[in-house]
Amino acid sequence: MLKYGSFLVQVSRRASHLARQQYDVIVVGGGHAGTEAAAAAARVGAETLLVTQKIHTIGALSCNPSLGGVGKGQLVKEVDALDGLCGRAGDWAGIHFSILNRRKGPAVWGPRAQLDRQLYREFIQSELLSTPRLTVLEGSVEELLVTEPDPEEPGHHRVTGICLANGSQPISASSVVLTTGTFLSGSLFMGQTSSPGGRIGDAPSSAGLSQTLRERLGLRIGRLRTGTPPRIVKDSVDLSLAELFPSDSTPTPFSFLNTHTRCKPEDQLPCHLTHTTPGVERVVMESLHLNCHIQEDAKGPRYCPSIESRVLRFPGRQHQVWLEPEGLTSDLLYPQGLSMTMPPDVQLRLIREIPAMHRAEIHTPGYGVQYDFVCPTQLSPALQVKNTQGLFLAGQINGTTGYEEAAAQGLWAGVNAARWALSLPAVMLSRTESYIGVLIDDLVSRGVTEPYRMFTSRAEFRTSLRPDNADLRLTLKGFEEVGCVSSLRHQEAVRVRDSLQDALEALQTLTVSTPTWRKKLPNIHISEAKNTIVTGMNMLQYNDVSFEMLASAYPECLSPYMEFSQRLKIEAVYRPHCDLQKKEIERIQKEEKMSLPQDIDYFSLPVSLSQEVREILDRVRPSTLGAATRLQGITPAAIVHLLNYVRHTEQKRRRKQSNPQNFTNSLTASL
Numbered sequence: 001m002l003k004y005g006s007f008l009v010q011v012s013r014r015a016s017h018l019a020r021q022q023y024d025v026i027v028v029g030g031g032h033a034g035t036e037a038a039a040a041a042a043r044v045g046a047e048t049l050l051v052t053q054k055i056h057t058i059g060a061l062s063c064n065p066s067l068g069g070v071g072k073g074q075l076v077k078e079v080d081a082l083d084g085l086c087g088r089a090g091d092w093a094g095i096h097f098s099i100l101n102r103r104k105g106p107a108v109w110g111p112r113a114q115l116d117r118q119l120y121r122e123f124i125q126s127e128l129l130s131t132p133r134l135t136v137l138e139g140s141v142e143e144l145l146v147t148e149p150d151p152e153e154p155g156h157h158r159v160t161g162i163c164l165a166n167g168s169q170p171i172s173a174s175s176v177v178l179t180t181g182t183f184l185s186g187s188l189f190m191g192q193t194s195s196p197g198g199r200i201g202d203a204p205s206s207a208g209l210s211q212t213l214r215e216r217l218g219l220r221i222g223r224l225r226t227g228t229p230p231r232i233v234k235d236s237v238d239l240s241l242a243e244l245f246p247s248d249s250t251p252t253p254f255s256f257l258n259t260h261t262r263c264k265p266e267d268q269l270p271c272h273l274t275h276t277t278p279g280v281e282r283v284v285m286e287s288l289h290l291n292c293h294i295q296e297d298a299k300g301p302r303y304c305p306s307i308e309s310r311v312l313r314f315p316g317r318q319h320q321v322w323l324e325p326e327g328l329t330s331d332l333l334y335p336q337g338l339s340m341t342m343p344p345d346v347q348l349r350l351i352r353e354i355p356a357m358h359r360a361e362i363h364t365p366g367y368g369v370q371y372d373f374v375c376p377t378q379l380s381p382a383l384q385v386k387n388t389q390g391l392f393l394a395g396q397i398n399g400t401t402g403y404e405e406a407a408a409q410g411l412w413a414g415v416n417a418a419r420w421a422l423s424l425p426a427v428m429l430s431r432t433e434s435y436i437g438v439l440i441d442d443l444v445s446r447g448v449t450e451p452y453r454m455f456t457s458r459a460e461f462r463t464s465l466r467p468d469n470a471d472l473r474l475t476l477k478g479f480e481e482v483g484c485v486s487s488l489r490h491q492e493a494v495r496v497r498d499s500l501q502d503a504l505e506a507l508q509t510l511t512v513s514t515p516t517w518r519k520k521l522p523n524i525h526i527s528e529a530k531n532t533i534v535t536g537m538n539m540l541q542y543n544d545v546s547f548e549m550l551a552s553a554y555p556e557c558l559s560p561y562m563e564f565s566q567r568l569k570i571e572a573v574y575r576p577h578c579d580l581q582k583k584e585i586e587r588i589q590k591e592e593k594m595s596l597p598q599d600i601d602y603f604s605l606p607v608s609l610s611q612e613v614r615e616i617l618d619r620v621r622p623s624t625l626g627a628a629t630r631l632q633g634i635t636p637a638a639i640v641h642l643l644n645y646v647r648h649t650e651q652k653r654r655r656k657q658s659n660p661q662n663f664t665n666s667l668t669a670s671l
Helices: 004-015 032-044 072-081 086-093 117-129 207-216 278-286 307-313 344-351 403-421 435-446 467-482 487-509 514-520 536-540 547-553 555-592 611-620 625-629 636-658 660-670
Strands: 022-028 048-052 066-068 094-100 110-115 134-138 141-147 157-164 171-178 187-190 193-196 221-228 231-233 243-245 271-275 320-325 332-336 362-364 367-374 391-393 511-513 533-535
Touching: 022 032, 022 157, 022 403, 032 048, 032 117, 032 134, 032 171, 032 403, 066 072, 066 086, 066 403, 072 086, 072 110, 072 403, 072 435, 072 467, 086 094, 086 110, 086 117, 086 403, 094 320, 110 117, 117 134, 141 207, 171 403, 207 221, 207 367, 278 307, 278 344, 344 362, 391 403, 403 435, 435 625, 467 487, 467 555, 487 533, 487 536, 487 555, 511 514, 514 533, 533 536, 536 547, 536 555, 547 555, 555 625, 625 636
Parallel strands: 022 048, 022 171, 048 134, 171 391
Antiparallel strands: 066 110, 094 110, 141 157, 157 171, 187 193, 187 367, 221 367, 231 332, 231 362, 243 271, 271 320, 320 332, 511 533
């Protein structure tokens, strides 16, 4: 790992000398979506350029210093399974690891870590610098280069590159990925003041880019808002008045390539929990007239709202505030749950209404951000803009919130941008095989009315889409079909897959009578009424039976698989549920994958559809029948009519291809 200072020198040197003016893929933005997009495009084999305003903010944790959580942790595991960066970065920079939802089943566990901001940024930047075929450029994008479309492909426009704000020579590319985050026409709010920008301390993005999307490409643009809490000086907080929450005694890595984290278990830092008081609510209500951000109409995040929004929605309620460390050597705390946009002096008054922070000092005030986003129903499942060839969008520009959602989109947009540039077909992930598929399908099929956040409840098949098996679900596909996974990771995934299969077979073939099991496992209650032959797999489904216990009883056949003990336990517990779910998945996949031609004229379609349904289908233009089923306002009857029409059309096409003369004769006769 490179030292941070020497690393920046190397990045600056590399970024100041563009060796070419033509790239396969250009990625705009160096946040979580942009870094994953650039790295993924390069892994697929595309010559890639990453353009970012400031090199030293690449990989910056703009808001909370954490990664993962319920639903979000599943996304991190899947990004890692596809050879992305954020999982390994989290293992390198993590300083407090925990599994959320531990009391529930493993399918909804949420791997999470508090991060050291500097270590995370160092890791991401070092990885990007060492990625073959990837160049980094410091600059601001003024506008997109747009020309006439390729008549052989759908779309009204074609992107051919970018223009920089410094007036230098345009840079050409076959595809462009926009990951502008909150910078697209972003505005910062604090009290009654506002200024252009997407993050405090950074320059605003060019208005020309938003204008290109809105006026030249004709995209529907919306407005969203988010915010961040003030950063608190750690030594000014009395943590003895807050509840201590230690980390897990044994850290669980995010990455399937790692067996341990960089931070030793004993070196992890704790978090603390405190709560708001009636004084907090009083300060909020007294300062509403000084807070223009909270009075704006732009939609804010429902799932991580500002303290002002919480007070207004739930008056009289106590709210949690997590005091989270920002790094091993940082002197700051991050008060999770206290995003606010009131004037700085009022922020200090509010914070000091909480007992643990009655003498707190603010290092950096909180502020709000409002920014443009592109309505994501205008995207294909490949995250390509439907009416613009070669243009891909990822992250908050698509109406999402959170590092993990951005990283997942970035990886998939980067993959497909590279494949477009290399004349390879687009690849898609189904919601039946990944949370990334759920995320993208929700965005492009349903759109957003507020910043989208991932939850396990959004996945219909979450017992199959577990954090522990993301490598088995995605790594082999990422290597064989997508091309974004290294041979080293692929080899490890194959080893794990084969070993797990061997272990499961060993458990299944270990058949023992129940009296013998009672002797082998005397502390486990096995019904006396049962006197049959029971497999090791069946025994492992008992709550109190671990794989270690079985391996101790039968070491000759099970001890070789001890490294997979937890995974085998989870596989055994979920096997009956997954077998039932597999049949449902196969049925849905069969229908879901049925393509809907993008040139369908829904208004003249000769089937029984209401005008409302026709308008929805014409506006969203779903790429598959499965995507159409999830559109709000589309009835089951409409889906049946659409299914029958597509099947009938496909049958006619096949008959024409198999015997064009007979088809022509029959068509002539019918006329």
